[in-house]
Amino acid sequence: MFDLSRELADYLYRHPGDAAAVELFRALAAGADPEPYGRSGRHGHFTGSSLVLGIDGQRTLLTHHRKLQRWLQPGGHADGDSDLRRVALREACEETGLPGLRIEPAIFDLDRHWIPPYREMPGHWHYDVRFLVRATESEAYMVSDESDDLRWWPLADVGRGDFDPSLQRMARRARLLPAAG
Template identity: 55%
Template sequence: MHRQLLLQLLRQHQPADSNEQAMNQATISFVEQHSDCFERSLLIGHITGSAWIVSPDRQQTLLIHHRKLDRWLQPGGHADGDPDVAAVALREAQEETGLTSLRLVSSAIYDVDIHPIPARNDVPEHLHYDIRFLLEADPEEPFGKSDEIKNIQWFSMEKAKTIADSESILRLVVKK
């Protein structure tokens, strides 16, 4: 049932460019072919949920410096069997930032990305089929603590463009 809801959201999504369009189509195919697509145990890849967090005036974005990956990224993580990917994005954002003012702007998908995750310990290299949602938060609210995070910071959209080290993050910054 919920897999069908994700497929409906993916089919309704309007990608920003041909690269995102290709990733959206590949994600649709992946979800259609794998009934266990929400499970981390699917070692070829799995669905993840991420949050693109912006200030209410859309002038700032919140990024986390991920400890393991040593990069500035949007908050997000594994679905771990939860087919409500918007709820996954919201939960991961709350866990990683400690913010309580987070609000899902829309239940529509904001962005779709597929990226490789390097092999680590007994987990082989695999793909994250990342479903991203737009969230708002109060930039004045203090952050919480998370062991996964080295740093959390609000950036102007212009500054975020300069620290974006991937096409994926840059695409989020320029989306309106």
């Protein structure tokens, strides 16, 4: 059973420099918005995403997001599901088509980012709880309707350059991990 409070405490123990982010996520979970796992919250809502690593652990599969026109990690809205680990894995499966994905149990990264207004949806905050997901069987992906493209990128390239700063941070963090066994 996913317990966000416990998971955030564990994340803070492993990443004490992220205390301010952890407090923002705790506040949302504790009632800063009455529907933190739905899309209607005025203050924002939780999302789940993942850094999908290739079998060798040295590359990540990124999606070229159709609405935002940027290379990003797979992820999406919780849509009422408070198990953000399950949300992240579901979104990775749906957006990549990769079989046999395995999600690591611990939160890998936290990122709060502003989403500008889009059609009838006002601007709002995404409180993105991120996990590490590993390809285990195949690296043959399928592009979903939400993406313009998918591509495997070397972590070293994603850790610098023109990528989103939070994606760069995750890539740098992933490069420090021991090889999968």
